[in-house]
Each structure stands twice: as structure tokens, then as C-alpha cells.
Amino acid sequence: MTRSENIYLVGLMGAGKTTIGRQLARALKLPFYDSDKAIEERTGVDIPTIFEFEGEEGFRDREQKMIQQLTQMEGIVLATGGGAILREENRRLLKENGFIVYLQCSVERILERTRRDTQRPLLKTDNPRDRIESLFAQREPLYLSCADFKIDTGVMQSKEVVSHILEEYNSVNR
Template sequence: MTKENIYLIGHMGAGKTTIGRQLAKSLAVPFYDSDRAIEESTGVDIPTIFEFEGEEGFRDREQKMIQKLTQLHGIVLATGGGAILREENRKVLKENGYIVYLQCSVERILERTRRDTQRPLLKTDNPKERLQRLFEQRQPLYLSCANFRIDTGILKRKTVVNRILEEYRAVN
């Protein structure tokens, strides 16, 4: 069965939005970012949702948005880093698209996110320790649903996009 959607999963700061935009442009298809879609639908940013509803409230909104976006056809979707935490999200992503896991080291993610104030899970005294725990928790889930994985911490953006396109076209 052909999977016409490409879904990008991976840790925060792995490049899902950046790579997703380039992929969508290369394929001439619409690009969606589930976090941005949640912000647009609620009228507030992710940190505000976390502040008022907690992570669980955010995950509820995220699950509804992923359910909605996976009903679209011919898109590239960048999911939030924790989208794979819920089994229902993993299931709907697997059923409706080709999943690419963008891997990146903790050190590289810390470098990329050090000035970013929009990452509620990194608002802690020890972001490196928090990221390490998130890696340990999420890595098996990313691997369990990925059709393809690529390291975005060591490869140039254009190389990543080209390799994803090669792999995607080889199976579709």
C-alpha cells in the first residue's frame, strides 16, 4: 500500500520543522507542524497550554490534532517530540503514513535549543539531565514506529532531505 504522507518524529530540536518544510517544498505538498496547528487552533502558545493544562492537557490536544491531520492526504507533518508517547498517536501515524525518525544527540539538541524559551520540558535547572531522561523514555517508541531513521545532528539539511526522499520513493 502506498503511503502518501510523510510524518517526522524525533526529539525536540532534531529538525522536524526545518526538514519538514524542505521535504514538503521538494514534493510540492502542504507542510503541517502539529505544535503550530495546536497554537493556531487555541490562540495561545504551547508554554501557555502547559502552564494552564499541564502536560496531560497538552497531550490531549496533541492527540486530537494528530488524529485530524493524519486524515489529510499528500502532506508532510512534523509532530511534537512527545507525540509518540501515546499509543493511539503511534497507531494512527503508522496506519496513515511513512514515518521518518530524525535522530540527534543530546549534546546537539542542547546546542540547538539553549536560547529557545518555547520548550516547557527544558525549563529546568538541568536541561541536559532532562533531555537524557526523555531520550531513554522515548527512544524505544521512536524506533518502534519508524520506517526510516536518519541522524540530523551530523548531516547537512539538504543531505537529510535528499536521503529521506530517496528512501521514501524507494518504498512508494
């Protein structure tokens, strides 16, 4: 990792990227961005609608353009979408421009956190557990391949997670 003021959060849906990201940004007095929210603001429609009309591939194209723009900024905290790391170009941009934190979380906790969420197109399935397990198996090696730091968000309060991330970030950015 190169010295950077940027912190990028990666991990599955429900791992806490937005929650932790907002708290980190507040602690560091940096602007916070959520790549999914930025896409919604740019297009004027929500992610499920993009999935419905353009499919996952269309969404991933939009996501890649947004990651490209956001990684050119300096001094930000960015929560990426759970699948942003699927594309090699996104992984490269994140690695080159910031400190990447993998927010790891058990399938059990993710199911708990997402069970009432209707805004997750990838969970519109008869068996959300199977889908999350499948996504975890597919994506975890990619998260690990680009992460500078990994922390389990399913076993501690967000405040504690933020504290551990700040400790690691500060030790790397001295």
C-alpha cells in the same frame, strides 16, 4: 508501512523536524503541517501557556486530537511534537497513515540547538542536559518502534538529510 503520500517526522525537540519538514514539503510540492503550530493556531495561545494552565496531560489531549485530524489528510508532510509518540493511539494513527521518519540527534546537538529557546516547557529546568537525556531514554524506543526510516540529523546538513529521506521514501512508494 502501507503505501502513502504522507510523510510524518518524529524525534526529540531540536532534532530538525520543522526545518526538514518544510524542505521535504517544498521538494515534494506538498503542504507542510507542524502539529504544535496547528494546536497554537486552533487555541490562540502558545504551547508554554497550554502547559502552564492545563499541564502536560491537557496538552497531550489536545495533541492527540490534532494528530487524529492531521492523519486523516492525504498528501502532507507533518512534523509532530517530540512527545506525540508517547500515546499509543498517536503511534497507531501515524503508522496506519504515512511513512514515518525518525530524526535522531545526539543529546549534545539538541542542547546546542535548544539552549536559547524559551518556548520549550520541558526544558524549563535547572539541568536541561539531564532532562534531554531522560526524554531520549524514554522516547527513543517508541520512535524506533514506529519508524519506517531513521536518520541522524546531527551529522549532516538539512539538505543532505532531505535527500536521503526522499531516496528512501521513493524506493518504498514505487
